[in-house]
Amino acid sequence: MPFKKLHLEIQEKLKDQEIVTPTTFQSKSIPVIKSGSNVYCTAPKNSGKTTTLILTTLQKLKYEAVGDLPRAIVLVENKEKAKELYDAFLTYTRHSSLRVYVGLDHVYLDLQKSEIFEGIDILISTPTNMNKLFLLNGVSTSQLKIFSIDDAEFLTQKKAYNSLMSISQSIAKCQFVIYSEKMLPVLKRFESYFMEYSKKIAV
Helix, strand or coil: HHHCCCCCHHHHHHHCCCCCCCHHHHHHHHHHHHHCCCEECCCCCCCCCHHHHHHHHHCCCCCCCCCCCCCCCCCCCCHHHHHHHHHHHHHHHHCCCCCCECCCCCCCCHHHHHHHHHHHHHHEEEEHHHHHHHHCCCCCCCCCEEEEEEEEHHHHHHHHHHHHHHHHHHCCCCCCEEEECCCHHHHHHHHHHHCCCCCCEEE
């Protein structure tokens, strides 16, 4: 049971939501992601991909705030998805010390930069906004442990793809996890870059 091997606080949060049994996808993917490998996670809608992303991110960060620099980055397609994911994270991080921050395209970059410098653990954003922050030295990756992409099909868009490639070149060492419904050629291409030696979980 993958849930039984998660941090005790995470297990308590799952109990609060009456989530007892992992989905088939969660049973297969959580142990592999916990191992620290780069992973492609492919499964249909409603397989538990987003919940897996949240649980494994919190597990990687040992469910506690540390320092001021982001230790987890999550990329999503747009601001609506970013807000949805932020709310989903809050279900698990409320009443904990963990700090989740959303960087959005329509918010002034200088404001985002100063708020990030105040100290965060998990940073959620779109590829274009994140790339702008990187170019402004608004995000340090020296403490980064896990970099996830939720519903990664949007990377077929040229601008999002190019932004991600630019971001990945600024990251020296980190675990990458990509979630999608299908293994698209554009995602497979990352094996030649930051997804080397990756494992594949498909349901």
